[in-house]
Amino acid sequence: MIPLKIVKRDDLPRNKAMLIRIASVALSIAFAGLVIALLGYNPITIFTSMVKGALGTKIRVQQTTLKAIPLLITSLGILVAFKMKFWNIGGEGQIMMGAFAASAVALNLNLPKPLMLLSMAVAAMVMGGLWAFIPAFFKAKMGTNETIFTLMLNYLAIKFVTYLQYGPWKDPAAQGFPKIATFSKEAILPSVGGVHMGWIIALILVVLVYVFLNHTKKGYEISVVGESIETARYAGMNISSVIIISMLLSGGLCGLTGMIQASAVEKTLSASLSANYGFTAIITTWLAGLNAIATLFVCVAFAILVQGGNYIQISMQVPASVADMIQAIILFFVLGSEFFLQYKVTFHKYFKVKKEAK
Amino acid sequence: MLVGFLAAAIIAGTPLLFATLGEIFSEKAGHLNLGVEGMMYMGAIVGFIVGLNTHNPILAMLGAVFAGSAGALLYAFLTVSLRVNQTVCGLTLTIFGEGFASFLGQRVMGSIVPGDIKSFFVARPIPLLSSIPYIGEIFFKQDVFVYFGYLTIILATYYLFRTKKGLNLRAVGESAAAADASGINVTLYKYAHILLGGALCGLGGAYMSLVTVPVWQEHIIAGRGWIAVALVIFASWNPIKAMLGAFLFGGLSILGFRLQSMGIRISQYLIDMLPYAATIIIVIISTRKNKKEDMPPADLNNPYFREER
Amino acid sequence: MEPVIAIEMKNISKAFGSVKANENVNLTVFNGEIHALLGENGAGKSTLMSMLSGIYTPDSGSISILGKEVEFSSPKDSIALGIGMIHQHFKLVDVMTAKENMVMGSKGIALRGKQLTKEMQAICDRYGLDIKPDKKVYEMSVGEKQTLEIIKVLYRGAKILILDEPTAVLTPQEIKRLFAILRNMKEQGCAIVIITHKLNEVMEISDRITVLRRGQSIETVETRDVEVSRLIEMMVGKKVDLALEKPHCCQDTPLLKVDGLYVSTKENKHALEDINFDLFPGEILGVAGVAGSGQKEICETIAGLLPAEKGRIFFENANILGKTPRDIIRLGIRMGFIPEDRLGMGLVGSMDMVHNMILRDYPNQPGFFLRRKESTKKAERLVEQLEILTPNVHHPIKKLSGGNIQKVLLGREIDSNPKVLITAYPARGLDIGASYKIYDLLNEQKKRGVGVLFIGEDLDVLMALCDRIMVFCGGKMTGIVNPEEITKEDIGLLMAGGSLEKGVQS
Structure with missing residues (x-):
């Protein structure tokens, strides 16, 4: 038997916790470097060019911001659900359905720009919210497991959009290429400072979600339901309504991501629009410790990683998959380090005493 | 016509069968592993590369077993020993597995499975059994890997419900604390079955790259790992039902093209929605019935720490 | 040998x-x-x-x-x-x-x-x-x-x-x-x-x-x-006097009247069957029974958490059955409830004392935003009054000792000046000193004219503390007895579903 003793920590001073977190990130980068070296690349050049590629010039910073926006808004949506311990892993589907609703508005209505964008956003949030409402309803009324339910709804949404793209919504002007028509100018989000205005929306939402969760009665109810359904029942809360409201909000935020991506990035609807943001957001939300402000920083860090990965792919001919693997390795380390925040590992005194006795 | 379709459904369902069975083992040990897709990718690429270089189907499959369980080992270390959140860890494993396959796959992109392997996986009718009308045509004129699938399901069922080890495994998933107090080595059981699950997912992936598609291409697994996760619920953690579900969903995945070839115009993309919709309905129905035996293992997703007070 | x-x-x-x-x-x-x-x-x-x-x-x-x-x-x-x-x-x-x-x-x-x-x-x-x-x-x-x-x-x-x-x-x-x-x-x-x-x-x-x-x-x-x-x-570690005080109780008109109550739950079709009893002001009414005989259900039904099939519950002549906890508060009925599972139901373990006070306070706050000031004051007051040992009122309560956790819960409930106090196993898991502190607090409430429903498991304590004891078996009431007139074995008989000749009251 390994003479290790694992003890649950009572309380960890903040600076020590910070130290463990920093150490884990440093270790993960070192390990990722080792992997890169094994794959036959120079880790130092790879890392420096990743940073350069993400932050080196104004355009690259803009590119990084572009990656951070959808991730951040989706993470905020996921956060509202996770606070209630509702495992919404349906972000992908909610993004898709939001994008679908926004596209339906953009492609079929003829409105002046501000009104158009507003209707698209509202439609997207309602649709994303509804897509999240379905599992929330069944969870609230019947206690149905939401993890699998939301996961399945992702695929329904993606397949549905694929169907539209290859079928009824296929652009006849695209000469047989399976794509949906590009939006008109009225349906495209304006830029502010070189990046579409989604970044302003995202920052406002960080503050709103933070205040909502920490300083409102509804936010308090969400936390209580998350900690203990029985206590919420005892306190006379209407649990079904708390679940449904917070999931409408969660799905609504994800839906908004869909609208922003369709309007400002893709400028149309496509089956690859959600680009795994719904899944990545689960990881970022978790790493941020379910805190809205921390989510901002984690998402930016993540965007740097993604943008840096894209950059080395172009500039150094390193396959994108290497960046994916680096991402995963860093994640594994940071996730693993959570253990050391909660438990203390020491060599077993009991066995030491035994040895001395002999 | 129908017989041909059903026989093809079995081939399409075989990767799902292995992956679903793998996830059943993992969940019976109390671990929801959402890294099935990633482990299938790892098995698919390693199996493919080994096959390409050795021309040996057995070695290729062993390579896939190794790759799948390596991915599972990572997951097991993080979730069992370090008690990391299972959902997040599984998702990360999927990202990792896809990246891993995509990276290794660069050099073999578009390569075709060697002839000796292809010929190993041709249909080999089983004498007597294959002459049963209809049944024989559908089930017993398949390749060896499909037969291996039947065998695995039978063994898994026996193991889970007729042996003490299987009973112990179910106890671990239902209540790790009770299992531990009964003298069951909880950590060992968890590791062993998460790894076994990974190995089976790897096999399912390799069947995709070596037999179903026989060419290496990006996104070869195409969400089958997620269907497997859904199938586990569909099958209420029962290997036999998992097999039926896998063949059913396999059939659905090829139904659209069949119908189109018959002149019925219906989009495959709409049919593709059916397995997911079916799973949702199953999830709802099983909650409604509220039968304790059909519920997920009670300790699923809970980390276990013996000295927890 | x-x-x-x-x-x-x-x-x-x-x-x-x-x-x-x-x-x-x-x-x-x-x-x-x-x-x-x-x-x-x-x-x-x-x-x-x-x-x-x-x-x-x-x-x-x-x-x-x-x-x-x-x-x-x-x-x-x-x-x-x-x-x-x-x-x-x-x-x-x-x-x-x-x-x-x-x-x-x-x-x-x-x-x-x-x-x-x-x-x-x-x-x-x-x-x-x-x-x-x-x-x-x-x-x-x-x-x-x-x-x-x-x-x-x-x-x-x-x-x-x-x-x-x-x-x-x-x-x-x-x-x-x-x-x-x-x-x-x-x-x-x-x-x-x-x-x-x-x-x-x-x-x-x-x-x-x-x-x-x-x-x-x-x-x-x-x-x-x-x-x-x-x-x-x-x-x-020292000589202690284990005698429990039993202040005289004056019965006049019932505070709470439960009449022909039937409850069925998801797990148990006959969770409660035909329950009838009165609770008077200034009395401690004990409830004895094997675990799972309907104790949880009777508490939750009175508190408005569980719907009943039929029957009536009068609180000072107003039928409160079918009312939600919020309705009950709105009617101005002051009821305190100490559930069996303190951290899992009465409190939120990972939250601090302030946020556990808010659990009762926030429905009465106007507007959209959460106010913490009043609840912080209340928490600080309780720490002083009940000598709760905690580093401060912002410390997660699950890290406190069992006795202190119970004081937080009981303190919160008593602080709202209830007329009826429902307590389920309030001394479970506490050491002798802490248990007696809790019993003293209950007696104090009784003297103030509160009607206390006391779900207990230790028959010695039930007999020493309660004015009357109601015995449950399998969701049915098998008798209400006067502890002065019967023995523990008699109660045991009722708990197992038997019936008694002597000492039975209605």
Whole structure:
């Protein structure tokens, strides 16, 4: 038997916790470097060019911001659900359905720009919210497991959009290429400072979600339901309504991501629009410790990683998959380090005493 | 016509069968592993590369077993020993597995499975059994890997419900604390079955790259790992039902093209929605019935720490 | 003949973080004896036994079994040496049958159903036990579950048996049967350790007693040479007066009137059947019954958390049945409820005192935003009034001791000046000092004219504290009795579904 003793920590001073977190990130980068070296690349050049590629010039910073926006808004949506311990892993589907609703508005209505964008956003949030409402309803009324339910709804949404793209919504002007028509100018989000205005929306939402969760009665109810359904029942809360409201909000935020991506990035609807943001957001939300402000920083860090990965792919001919693997390795380390925040590992005194006795 | 379709459904369902069975083992040990897709990718690429270089189907499959369980080992270390959140860890494993396959796959992109392997996986009718009308045509004129699938399901069922080890495994998933107090080595059981699950997912992936598609291409697994996760619920953690579900969903995945070839115009993309919709309905129905035996293992997703007070 | 030493634990220490659960504890148990491990809640009894069963590993010290020094790294090692432990919270798998639970973890490959049934029958016959081999655990009563735990331990050939608070959930009659089984096993040479804090049971069953206090072993004595008062002194560390005050109660018009109440839940179709009783101002009405006889349901129905099938509940002549907790507050009815599961229902463990006060305060706050100021003041006031030990009011309450957690809950509920106070097992898991503090607080409420519904499990306490005792069995009320006029055995009879001639009131 390994003479290790694992003890649950009572309380960890903040600076020590910070130290463990920093150490884990440093270790993960070192390990990722080792992997890169094994794959036959120079880790130092790879890392420096990743940073350069993400932050080196104004355009690259803009590119990084572009990656951070959808991730951040989706993470905020996921956060509202996770606070209630509702495992919404349906972000992908909610993004898709939001994008679908926004596209339906953009492609079929003829409105002046501000009104158009507003209707698209509202439609997207309602649709994303509804897509999240379905599992929330069944969870609230019947206690149905939401993890699998939301996961399945992702695929329904993606397949549905694929169907539209290859079928009824296929652009006849695209000469047989399976794509949906590009939006008109009225349906495209304006830029502010070189990046579409989604970044302003995202920052406002960080503050709103933070205040909502920490300083409102509804936010308090969400936390209580998350900690203990029985206590919420005892306190006379209407649990079904708390679940449904917070999931409408969660799905609504994800839906908004869909609208922003369709309007400002893709400028149309496509089956690859959600680009795994719904899944990545689960990881970022978790790493941020379910805190809205921390989510901002984690998402930016993540965007740097993604943008840096894209950059080395172009500039150094390193396959994108290497960046994916680096991402995963860093994640594994940071996730693993959570253990050391909660438990203390020491060599077993009991066995030491035994040895001395002999 | 129908017989041909059903026989093809079995081939399409075989990767799902292995992956679903793998996830059943993992969940019976109390671990929801959402890294099935990633482990299938790892098995698919390693199996493919080994096959390409050795021309040996057995070695290729062993390579896939190794790759799948390596991915599972990572997951097991993080979730069992370090008690990391299972959902997040599984998702990360999927990202990792896809990246891993995509990276290794660069050099073999578009390569075709060697002839000796292809010929190993041709249909080999089983004498007597294959002459049963209809049944024989559908089930017993398949390749060896499909037969291996039947065998695995039978063994898994026996193991889970007729042996003490299987009973112990179910106890671990239902209540790790009770299992531990009964003298069951909880950590060992968890590791062993998460790894076994990974190995089976790897096999399912390799069947995709070596037999179903026989060419290496990006996104070869195409969400089958997620269907497997859904199938586990569909099958209420029962290997036999998992097999039926896998063949059913396999059939659905090829139904659209069949119908189109018959002149019925219906989009495959709409049919593709059916397995997911079916799973949702199953999830709802099983909650409604509220039968304790059909519920997920009670300790699923809970980390276990013996000295927890 | 020299008795054989079955267990010898020397200088055992074990700490959880900064809490020293055991410090240099010594214990010696002989074959063929029933040894009681006596101590208050939190004295370290369960921790000590968990080290003997391999659940915890000691920080230092040595354990010898039958004269041989051993080291356990898991329960498996302990089982292999013939040690079997029956935990207070049963370690059984709900969806499995009795025989599956019995065999799990044992050696071998094939699972042979018929043979297992036979083996189970053989054990039952030998020790006079009774159980259905194919019954699922989730269908079993508490008593059956305990029998199954005992069979499980015997099946593994245990010669050393440890029982952690085995009588806590049993009726007096079931306790008698359990004791008969234990005596039978003792005759067959087993060593038995029984953990308890109930003195009368210790005196009845044990041969020797080891007392633990604050993690240390105080003394080991022969049962026949010791007085109860001396044991209490050893447990608590000082002489204590255990007499409970019972202020006279004046009954006039009922405060709460429950009339023909029927409740069914998802798990239990007949959770409550035809319940009728009155609760008067200034009285403590006790509720006795085996765990799961409908206690939880009656509390929750009165508090408005559980819908009833039919019946009426009058609060000062207004029918409150069918009203939600929010409605009840809005009607100006002041009711306090201390649920059985404090951290899981009455409080939020991971939140601090302030946010646990908010749980009651926030519905009355106007507007959209959460106000913390008033609740912070209330929390600070309670800390002072009830002498709650906490670093500050912003400390997660689950890190407080059991007694302090209960003070937070009771304090919050009393602070709203309730007219009716519903309390379920308010002293469970608390040490003697803390328990009596809680009883005093309840008596204080009674003197103020509050009607208290007291769900209890310790019949001695129920009889000493309550003005009347209502007995439940399987969701039915089997009688309301005056504790002055009957015995504990009479209550036990009612708990098992019997009926009485004397002392019954309506």
